[in-house]
Amino acid sequence: MAAPATWADAQALEELLLRMxxxxxxxxxxxxxxEEKLIRxxxxxxxxxxxIAVGACAALGxxxxxxxxxxxxxxxxxxxxxxxxxxxxxxxxEDGYCRGRGGSMHITAIDxxxxxxDAIVAGSSxIAVGAAHGLRLQGRDGxxxxxxxxxxxxxxxxxEACNLAAVLSARTVFVCExxxxxxxxxxxxxxxxxxxxxxxxxxxxxxxxTDGNDVLGVRGVTAEAVARARAGEGPTLIEAKSxxxxxxxxxxxxxxxxPDELDAWRARDPILRFSRHLAEEHAVEPARLEQIEDQARxxxxxxxxFALASPxxxxxxxxxxxxxxxxxxxxxxxx
Amino acid sequence: xxxxxxxxxNMSEALNEALHEEMERDPGVFVIGEDIAQMGGLFQVTTGxxxxxxxxxxxxxxxSEAAQAGAGVxxxxxxxxxxVELQIADFVSLVMDQVVNHAGKWRYMSGGxxxxxxxxxxxxxxxxxxxxxxxxxxxxWFVHAPGLVVIMPSTPYDAKGLxxxxxxxxxxxxxxxxxxxxxxxxxxPAGEYTIPIGVADVKREGTDVTVATYAAGVHLALQAxxxxxxxxxxxxxVDLRTLKPLDTETLVASVRxxxxxxxxxxxxxxxxxxxxxxxxxxxxxxxxxxxxPVRVTAEDVPMPYSAPLxxxxxxxxxxxxxxVNAALERVVIEEAPA
Numbered sequence: 001m002a003a004p005a006t007w008a009d010a011q012a013l014e015e016l017l018l019r020m021x022x023x024x025x026x027x028x029x030x031x032x033x034x035e036e037k038l039i040r041x042x043x044x045x046x047x048x049x050x051x052i053a054v055g056a057c058a059a060l061g062x063x064x065x066x067x068x069x070x071x072x073x074x075x076x077x078x079x080x081x082x083x084x085x086x087x088x089x090x091x092x093x094e095d096g097y098c099r100g101r102g103g104s105m106h107i108t109a110i111d112x113x114x115x116x117x118d119a120i121v122a123g124s125s126x127i128a129v130g131a132a133h134g135l136r137l138q139g140r141d142g143x144x145x146x147x148x149x150x151x152x153x154x155x156x157x158x159x160e161a162c163n164l165a166a167v168l169s170a171r172t173v174f175v176c177e178x179x180x181x182x183x184x185x186x187x188x189x190x191x192x193x194x195x196x197x198x199x200x201x202x203x204x205x206x207x208x209x210t211d212g213n214d215v216l217g218v219r220g221v222t223a224e225a226v227a228r229a230r231a232g233e234g235p236t237l238i239e240a241k242s243x244x245x246x247x248x249x250x251x252x253x254x255x256x257x258x259p260d261e262l263d264a265w266r267a268r269d270p271i272l273r274f275s276r277h278l279a280e281e282h283a284v285e286p287a288r289l290e291q292i293e294d295q296a297r298x299x300x301x302x303x304x305x306f307a308l309a310s311p312x313x314x315x316x317x318x319x320x321x322x323x324x325x326x327x328x329x330x331x332x333x334x335x
Numbered sequence: 336x337x338x339x340x341x342x343x344x345n346m347s348e349a350l351n352e353a354l355h356e357e358m359e360r361d362p363g364v365f366v367i368g369e370d371i372a373q374m375g376g377l378f379q380v381t382t383g384x385x386x387x388x389x390x391x392x393x394x395x396x397x398x399s400e401a402a403q404a405g406a407g408v409x410x411x412x413x414x415x416x417x418x419v420e421l422q423i424a425d426f427v428s429l430v431m432d433q434v435v436n437h438a439g440k441w442r443y444m445s446g447g448x449x450x451x452x453x454x455x456x457x458x459x460x461x462x463x464x465x466x467x468x469x470x471x472x473x474x475x476w477f478v479h480a481p482g483l484v485v486i487m488p489s490t491p492y493d494a495k496g497l498x499x500x501x502x503x504x505x506x507x508x509x510x511x512x513x514x515x516x517x518x519x520x521x522x523x524p525a526g527e528y529t530i531p532i533g534v535a536d537v538k539r540e541g542t543d544v545t546v547a548t549y550a551a552g553v554h555l556a557l558q559a560x561x562x563x564x565x566x567x568x569x570x571x572x573v574d575l576r577t578l579k580p581l582d583t584e585t586l587v588a589s590v591r592x593x594x595x596x597x598x599x600x601x602x603x604x605x606x607x608x609x610x611x612x613x614x615x616x617x618x619x620x621x622x623x624x625x626x627x628p629v630r631v632t633a634e635d636v637p638m639p640y641s642a643p644l645x646x647x648x649x650x651x652x653x654x655x656x657x658x659v660n661a662a663l664e665r666v667v668i669e670e671a672p673a
Contacts, residue, residue, distance in 0.1 A: 099448075102444040120436050130408060134414065156401070321447030
């Protein structure tokens with residue numbers, strides 16, 4: 001039993017657990033709110049994959065950025081976005097991160113290092129490369145980490161983006177969250193290679209395959225990749241193998257995945273696993289672990305209360321903010 | 336605009352000056368594209384930039400148009416002002432997702448909290464036998480997609496001033512350049528100037544028919560106008576310059592004056608920008624029209640290679656003349672060929 005070296009380390013570990021529980025609680029609550037018709041469209045829950053976002057973002061500093069996907073709530077929470085503003089966004093309210101214009105799939109908070117969630121599954125990969133190049137031009141040392149899924153790994157833009165990142169030595173980290181299924185299509189039916197991480201060899205940068213349900217493991221490999229990127233040594237592709245134990249989305253009622261496969265992955269729950277680790281290796285008391293879980297639930301409930309109390313956008317505002325302020329943007333002349 | 340310091344530059348040179356000046360002015364401006372650094376671009380628009388600004392700001396990218404565009408969007412999100420060069424404008428089909436789903440929407444999706452100051456330049460290469468995959472005029476795709484500014488200049492002077500404005504604008508801009516115009520000279524003052532986005536330019540004043548057009552169509556219209564002037568018919572040639580936002584004030588004012596409208600566009604007809612111009616005038620000044628508006632456009636076919644076929648598909652001066660005659664409701668009896 002190894003006690004954490006310092007109180008700060010212990011706090012950092014508990015913070016990881018809290019973030020993971022916040023994601024779990026947020027997603028479960030969001031699915032309920034969808035059923036209650038308070039959330040429109042859909043919600044793509046991140047349940048079962050919490051260790052990837054939390055581990056990866058724990059390796060980033062406040063000046064680093066992420067890009068995200070349609071399944072992006074976990075990334076946002078891990079990057080330190082405010083649960084209240086997130087929940088207000090996905091309920092479509094004016095106090096949301098995007099004032100209700102973006103919704104669940106488009107949360108953006110650049111001041112928090114969140115360049116945006118992108119519902120074109122690999123769409124943000126090139127954005128990450130350009131953002132990294134832009135930061136370098138500006139003399140900033142930020143790294144850009146791009147999250148995408150195993151399904152997205154087969155979209156053409158990712159190939160272009162990885163290659164361009166390599167050529168530019170862009171300070172990027174590509175994190176493939178392999179959750180085994182692209183809605184109803186298993187990864188094995190989408191590619192003939194066992195590890196998407198192996199594709200990095202084709203771009204001339206390192207590929208790392210890691211257990212996506214091990215939050216400290218993900219943090220470790222990401223920290224190495226981030227250090228490498230920051231040093232100007234180029235990108236890394238990390239494949240974090242995990243599983244989403246909830247359906248593709250709250251609106252997707254058909255789930256073709258074998259029940260025993262689901263059960264097997266539920267048994268590998270990354271949050272329970274990390275809780276056990278904290279108890280066994282760091283002597284965190286069961287009562288403390290419970291406290292953290294309760295704290296996460298309370299945080300999410302507060303977020304829901306905040307969101308529901310937030311005003312709805314006025315219909316006439318629908319035409320605003322298509323364009324940034326410009327001389328030509330005089331009323332009545334906009335095409 | 337003409338003064339003692341005015342030079343004759345072609346459009347490539349004028350655009351090149353704009354890039355030099357804007358890169359000098361703002362260290363966040365950079366260019367990325369194919370063959371643009373060492374080679375200075377297929378059409379010399381980026382000549383000399385590499386030597387002056389170095390490889391971090393003048394980037395020869397792999398043939399990955401979508402990634403170039405996406406990288407532009409990403410750089411814009413962190414505050415740079417990228418200019419992405421599409422060697423041939425037809426390659427927009429390869430970048431549409433990055434331009435339409437990303438550049439054009441990011442600001443709105445963020446509730447107005449981010450800006451995307453991004454310019455996509457592309458060379459429209461019709462009229463020189465480049466055939467169907469290198470000759471399309473696809474501006475209407477971008478006009479239709481929300482959130483994008485669309486500019487198509489007709490002269491070196493306009494090209495320079497508008498590109499400078501495009502780079503300084505906080506919005507994503509699609510800037511389409513007609514390749515045949517790159518080598519066409521025109522007066523460009525030596526000093527600093529910009530041309531405002533969203534302001535049309537009356538290239539020739541007239542009283543009888545409004546010819547609304549842009550890019551190469553302007554030169555067809557001016558040629559037709561010179562022919563009609565010999566018969567005492569005065570065409571007003573309105574160079575729209577910016578397709579989105581469209582200067583409907585200037586357009587409608589001209590139609591109210593002349594009562595007749597011909598729209599000339601080198602894009603194919605169905606769903607083309609000429610249709611939008613007609614619709615806009617109909618919305619705002621239908622009663623002012625004394626005759627049905629006429630569209631003079633390319634045909635709805637992929638661009639053929641062989642010269643007589645390409646000529647048959649693209650609008651020619653005689654098509655503009657015929658369009659004006661139709662708008663004037665003149666019956667012109669063609670002389671039988673000798």
